[in-house]
Amino acid sequence: QQQVKQSPQSLIVQKGGISIINCAYENTAFDYFPWYQQFPGKGPALLIAIRPDVSEKKEGRFTISFNKSAKQFSLHIMDSQPGDSATYFCAASRGRTTDSWGKLQFGAGTQVVVTP
């Protein structure tokens, strides 16, 4: 079963706009929530990650918002640029268990297209 549900499936945003991608999870044992960016023909690359002890984390134009009670987290891409056009995946794992953090449950992905 899909343990991490991601929406929307695709997103078109104008240059300078905000891209918002949402994820929801079921397993309350998850405590590590990374976002990955993937360009065509390439492997995913870690973008930003958060732990449930904080509600928000910002790195440059990328922000994760985390709502533990709702079991939801989201990625906001501010001032979106054409170079941000890629597929974005949310993921979750039991990071505090040493051997389990890399066993990631991925969402299905969101294809983001930023128009000039």
Added chain:
Amino acid sequence: NAGVMQNPRHLVRRRGQEARLRCSPMKGHSHVYWYRQLPEEGLKFMVYLQKENIIDESGMPKERFSAEFPKEGPSILRIQQVVRGDSAAYFCASSPRTTSEKLFFGSGTQLSVL
């Protein structure tokens, strides 16, 4: 420092043949993960290995699939008697240590089964 190297990039096999996918982790990394990605889907965990040990193979099909990470050489994901449903992109990721929380992915091997 080269990234995670996977080869071949593309592999075509006929039903019933064997597929061998190779992954050389980043220098100094002793932890390797294999993931499979089907079209329009996210990556699915298959197996986690450390040098000479399989740590977690809970995501790997019980039959036809095997993985190894020998003391010397790359990690190998082996699929015997391939079927059309095995067609997918297979990604390898490595990490330097158990608590790194940063996976470095290779560019993947696209397996096509005719």
